[in-house]
Amino acid sequence: MTTAELASPAVRENQGPERTTPRTRSARHGSRYAPYLFLAPFMLIFGVFVLAPAAYGIWISLHNWDFFLPSRPWVGLGNYIELFDPTALVAVQFWESMRATGLFVLFSVPFLVVIPLGLALMLNRTFPGRTFFRAVYFAPYVLGVSVIGVLWQYLLNANAGLINYHLAQLGIAEAIPWLTATPWVWVTLVGVTVWWTLGFNAVVYLAGLQGIDSTLYEAARMDGAGKRHEFWHVTLPGLRPVLLFVVTITILASANVFGQAYLLTGGAPSNETRTAIMYIAQTGFEQFRIGKASAMSYILALLLIGVSTLNFLLFRRQERN
């Protein structure tokens, strides 16, 4: 890539202005501004809605920033300190919401890493109808979380829902409170999320599986390796980068959980399933305590960056071994 770029005409054109004739100079002049003109529209939006807010958010988090109050006094690290003060209500509620998000990540990620891999292995064989099945398993993912939310709220309705009806048929007479009581709320949130996003991870895995050199399988078979051996010694090592990608984005996606909890459980029972993003949104957009909400989002972001880094290093070390 870099060598190709070095050989590009654009570079050659820019070399040594003293050697160029007037005609090429005008062409060169055009190409000097061209890259910036090409980049400008994106960079404008990127600057205003990504770079500026990245810095502005920190600035806000250092103030007692209420949307409707004219004065927004500087509080330094006050917002952050309060979030680590075990006697402050906001800290108690924030960490309660962090716990909810943490539990959701813990419960959902293993399923979302393992089940799609199994599915991808099934779909990686050649058989008639393969593309069809892949399309079916991916289908829920194209629906928005709002549709998923209202649909499953109906399906899991304790009295009129399809799920409890079929469970009753199977002999479970008691109506299960899927949306209102622990541990069922967790089963609901995790189950619905797995149903919704499993196809995405399966497709990512499938692309990874198809990228594994088929001669490796032939060699393993020549050595008399069984299916299980093949999986552990050819498939899994070949999938390592894809696996790292899937684990990382799944943790990040699960840590972002908002819509499912907002629509399905509304945080119930009490605030057991009120997730971190839900609490941040409530603090910032409903109570307009924007400084505090910013501080919360930076704490969560730092934690997530830490988890991603740890994850990356873990995979790295495994690779070296």
Add this chain to the structure above:
Amino acid sequence: MAVPTTAPRPAPPARPVASTGRRRSRAWARVPFYAVLLALSVAFFAPILWMISTSFKTAGDATALPPQWIPPTWSTEGYQTLLTDPQVPVLRWLANSLLAGVGHTLLVLLTAALAAYALARMNFRGKNLAFALIVSTLFVPGFVFLMPNYLIVDALDWLDSVWALIVPSAASAFGVFFLRQFFLSLPRELEEAALLDGANRWQIFRRVVVPLSLAPLSTLAVLSFLASWNDFLWPLYVLFNPENLTLPAGLATLRNAYGTDFPAVMAGAVLASLPVLVIYAVAQRYIIAGVSRSGLKG
């Protein structure tokens, strides 16, 4: 979960020698395999069918036991309720969602393609810095931009307007990455030939690069539209007036207004999912291709 993948295969290592007996046993081994695939298909698709079916029921039939998969009496009550209640202007929501989705998609295509081309093919001062800045945001979770962007959108006077849905989300690095990767894979010869013919960068981009990139551009268009159409948290909080909501934000309202009038709520859900399901049916290939490629760079 992972069990069925190994179960249907015969246990002894498969040798290249295949007798007819083995072939027959392999055909039988396919039966549980297909059974699992079909059972999963039902699990994945039944809820969507139930949503569509319920939207055509009467309120009474929607909660009747035992549940009816086919509406006993076909009814458009649910849809009529939605279309006539001024509290829930679903057609406005549909129009808002479409406008936001199309506007967002066009903006992403234009800005990302231009930027990606500059980053893939041109050399200029600050290129590495620009690229590094864009890369680094891939590692920053999106929610840290929520609060400051709310204030920025407010300062631009875009709160409660479709601009808040079209512009800020177009700053995503994904499109730039995705297209840059593709542009790098294009053969240089065509562009060089055009350059020798006296074409400038813009002409090369318009007449050579874009026509060669219709597939990845379509993929990006479809993914951007889906993301915009399905976005929930941001529209929920930056839009206020019932007239200005998008379908996903509207569904949350609808659910509160029509709690147990399931046909009405499901009719809303069908309206919100029909466009994406149609796009999926038509452009499935592009969506899957886009998702597949997202993993390969990781």
